[in-house]
Amino acid sequence: MSAPSTATATATPAPQQINVADLELPQLAEVKRQLEEELSHLTSSFAQLKQAQAKFRSCIESAKEVKPENEDKTVLVPLTSSLYVPGKLRDVENVIVDIGTGYYVQKTRAQAVKHYEGKIEYIKTNLDALQETIQKKQDNMSYLVNIIQSKLQHANKRD
Template sequence: MSAPSTTAPTQQVNVSDLELPQLVEVKRQLEEELSHLTSSFAQLKQAQAKFRSCIESAKEVKRENKDKTILVPLTSSLYVPGKLRDAENVIIDVGTGYYVQKTRAQAVKYYEGKIEYIKTNLDALQETIEKKQDNMSYLLNVIQSKLHQSNNKH
């Protein structure tokens, strides 16, 4: 004996069959989704730029600067003076407050992997955004058509 399914099958509704107030609600929901998706896209782009900056920072560690006083970036706008003791290794942030030591080449490879991972997500997100924009365009056409029909009746 099999257990009854707890999820009801989803029904598809033709948007052109909806009344104007329902269409307006669907439009509002679609606008919220698009807003969230574009915000996520922007955040991923920022993360990608941060990782590119990390690559540049790792590449700037040079042997000729060993034991010289340099400016060490603590944030994107705060630098403190420090001496470079180890020109072969860097400490990288691997997330959630964890840092590991890697060679410069390993650090660059690590961040390149992060950038590529984000690029894959950005591509998928871009595709989703484009589909939602197409849906919005279609929905606006249906709303416009319904308004036109409504105005012609009166």
């Protein structure tokens, strides 16, 4: 016979909130460094999303340029944003769409435009949320800098 097992639940303690005004200058400097890193990462992510949004807008323009009057004409086909090769348009109703991770599908021009508009809208939603987060972090940074300056002034008055 084995003894019944008893499991003790260990509750994860809730994170403590600390008033930054109570921290010493070296601790404040570390918090400031962490905030700067977070802001740098967030602004970099914001810039990358903006670039992706511009790329999708460019894709929409490319899809709209495929017109029936260009059938069998030699055109420059974009392979990348800076590499174009000559080619002839045989099917002006359909385009090949990069749907990500190296997968391509055939869509009508209207479907391609709708696909890329959806991507742009999704990125816009993320950009809006990211902008709000960046603003909050910048506000936190301003508050932190004010506290550091206040503590430095107070320390200089004692000397």
